[in-house]
Structure formats: C-alpha cells, structure tokens
Amino acid sequence: MADPALLRLAGVHTHIGRYHILHGVDLALGEGRLMMLLGRNGAGKTTTLRTVMGLWRASAGEIRFAGSALTALDPPAIARLGIAYVPETMGLFAGLSVRENLLLGTGPGGLAASRIEEVLTLFPVLREKWDLPAGALSGGQKQMLAIGRAMVETRRMLVVDEPSKGLAPGVIDQLIAALAALKAAGTTILLVEQNFAMAAALGDDVAVMDDGRIVHVGTMAALAADTALQVRLLGLHLGSHQ
C-alpha cells in the first residue's frame, strides 16, 4: 500500500563523529502539509534536516520520500527528487550575484521570467540588488534570497532551518507570506522554527524534539490552544514571543 506520508523517518539515528546525536527519530509529513519542527537549542533539529538531505548519513533507521529510500542516496540525488533545502546558515554564495544565486536554484531550463516575477513580488528589495554579490546583502535580504532560491523551481518539498533567526518583524512577515504562498501552491514544507509566532502563523502540524528524539506530535492548533503543553514542551507559551 502506498505510504500516505510524503516524507517518513523511522527510527533514524545519526552520529556526528563520535557523538550520537539522533536517537531514533520518527516523523511523518503528509503531502501538501506544513510541519513545524520545534525544540530547544541543541535538540537535534538541524541534524534531522541535514540527515534528510544526506549531508549527515543516518547510522540506523529509514528515511523515505515519495517512495525512494533517501538513506541510500547522496545529497545531489536527494535534491533532484524535488527537495529544496535552506540551511540555518542560508547557504548563499557570497561572491556570486543575487541573480547567479537564484540561477543555481533552477534546473537546466534556467530562470523562468514568471518565477523571477513571483520571487520579486514577494521580495521587491531583491530587484534593486540584482547584480550585487549576495555577500553585500543585509541579513534579512539574504534570507529572502535563500528562500527565493528555493522557489525558482517547482519543488515537491521545502526544508527550511530557522529562517526567522535574527530578523526584524517586518522581514519575518515577508517570509511568512512567501512560505504561505508556497504552501498554497501545494509544496510540502518542513520548517524548523524557534519563533513561536511564525510557527503559529504557518503550521499545520507540529513535532517537538528533545535530546535527539521526537517527544510530541500533534496539530499546531492544538498546541497553540494548550498553554500548559507549550510550557511543558517548549518552556514558553504563545503569547510570550510576540
């Protein structure tokens, strides 16, 4: 029977060098859903995303995406299944122009004018910076470019690591709008976020990590409504982070 989940992690363990970081991560992400992966610093969120992308090798367990076993593939092969990854560090090429950074996100067809328009409509400031090196952008502009690069080609899934980190509220609103547009277009999204306001604005589903494991799975609505659960899982509640 076909797996109803687009992405499924089952009992995933990851070692980084001698360190055992993920201790059996189980996660299922339905097609077209947006899942927030929450958890305190050092919980293993970034490690989980990097393991999905094949940037760390899972030492045990299974990761399946649309019927393929990702654990057997290298990062380029995983990306080519239709997964865009925006790392915590954004992964921009500082010496390359805004245009070139976007171009790297496209397939052999290059930049389609309609896609460029879409990105520039969501992030108008990038238009003025078109030929500047990405290294010359502000933090917020860089994050817009990083998300924009993940949008210039149709992807089945988008994996984003803490896009709101260090950004001003106005910029965060623009990012929320971009992710909402992607979601509306049917893209499945796995989003790591510490900014609970952003999480609450976007998430369908929530998974909470602690110490290399998933400790809670549910809907965003249920978590947003349950202050006691927020405090227990995250040590904060929805109101405190706005």
Place this chain on the structure above:
Amino acid sequence: MRAGDTAPILAVPLLLLAALPAMGFADWLTLSASGLAMGMLLFLMASGLTLIFGLMDVLNFTHGAFVGFGAFIAASVWARLPGLVAAPGLAANLLALAAAGGAAALVCGGLGLAFERVVIRRVYGAHLRQILITVGAMIVAEQMSVVIWGPDALTLAKPASLASSFIVAGGAVEKFRLVAAALGLAAFAALRLVLARTRIGLVVRAGVEDREMVEALGYRVRRLFVFVFAVGTALAGLGGAMWAVYAGTVTAGLGGELTVLLFTVVVIGGLGSVSGSFLGALLVGLITNYVGFLAPKLALLANVALMAGVLLWRPRGLLPLVRT
C-alpha cells in the same frame, strides 16, 4: 573578482615601473617581455592547480609532473616533425606547435583523468595523505620519465620563423615569446569567459565557495571535479609543451622545479582564484626575469620574498575567494 578590488591588479604595472630604474631601457624591455611571457606560461600550468584546490580542497603536488610529461611529449613530437619546425613559414611552425601542444594536452588530460580515479579520489578531505601521496607520485612520475625518455636532457630547436627577435628601442623581444604570451592570454580569457558566462562555470565558482551547498542544490560536484581535474592537467601539459619550446631543453627534473613556482603562484593569487593566479603568475614571471638578470643567485629567493610580501599585505592572497 570582486568589484572595488583593484589594488592587486596594480601590482603588475607597479613592479614593471619599479624595475625600470634598476637597468637600462633595452634590458628592461627584453626582460619585461620575457617575464610576461613566462608568466603567461606559468598561468597555463597553474590555473588547473588553483581550481583543483578551490573546488575539492585537494593539494596536488603531482601537478608539476603533468607539466613535465607535457614537455617531454612535446619534445618527442618535435623530434618527429623536423620539417615543420625548420620550415621558414609561420604556418608550418604553428602547425608543429599545435601538434606538440595538442598531443601534450590530450595525453596529460587523459593521464589526469586516470590519476584522479586511481589516486586523488582515495584521499579526499585528508590533506596530510594528499601531500604524502602526491609528493610520492611526483617522484614516481619523474622516474617514469627517465625510463621513457632517458636520463639526458632533450633539446628542441626554436621554430624557424619564431626564433628571431623584434628589436624595439634597442631591446630584443623573441617572437616565440609573443606566441607563448598570446596563448596564455587566450587561455586566461577563455577560462574567465567559461567561469563567468556558462552554467558549468557558475557551478564551479559556487563549488569553490561552498561545495556542500552546491551538492544540496542537486549538482554533482565530484563529477564536475573530475572534469576540472582533466582540464587542469591538460592545461598543465599544454603549458609544459610551450615551456619546452620556450626553454629549448627538457629535463626529468623540470616538473619538480616548476612545482615550487606553481605553488608560489597560486598562493600569491589566493588559492582557488583563477584571476588571482593570473596576477601571481605575471609577478613571478617578472621577478624571476628581473632578479635573474640583476642577481642570478637570488632568483628563487626573490620569489619566496615576493610571496612573503604579498601574504603580509594580503594574508589570503591577492584576490582571495569568498568562502561561506
């Protein structure tokens, strides 16, 4: 090259000017021309070395061996085409040059491909092992060229129509050096064009900055690296072939001797930077010629001093790459 980063480019004209008071104008002209020509050849050889390091962090001390092989292959081809070499017409001479350079580039590119598969691939990410194994391979390659081409130096006659010199203001500029310079310049322009304008060039530039992210975007950097390695070794072979004709003699030690100069060039330029190694090659070529004339014993030392000076001024080289 980044906008606003023009100071390093001025280093070449500054060096040219600085040398002028130290010698007569005619000597200066001759030495400058041959220094620039030598620089262009060094660039041909070094361009692959810098990209190989930039893209995969591979320190390849065997690179000079490809230069050496290229020189020997050119000498062999040269010996078989005495008619073309001695013919008075430029076209025949250029044909001989193309045959020698083409054979050297093809064979060295092929050898590079094999070398990447058999040796380099096993030592990705381990600098100490790279140094040990590529220095070892350099020694093996030198011995192999002794076995194939014998222990004695081979000599090459200058192509007949290019052996003479233009005399400009009393200074002599050998015609062959202009051909060598033109070839180096053409290679630089072509590499810059490919890097700046093509998809593959874009991916190479991105890969030099952040290989992991390029892979996460779906590009197979390793496959690209094999290609870059083969092109780099082919250019080393071509450079070696031109060097053989330029110097008129080839010895088994050539590759090893040039390795020192080539690493000087890429370190001065900024590891991974093609434009940087172009500037570095011109500076090394000029210094070698000027100091070789003024104080021959200090030529090698002068290049070390040049490298130290550049690194004091710019610790990561003249045109360092942005690494994310």
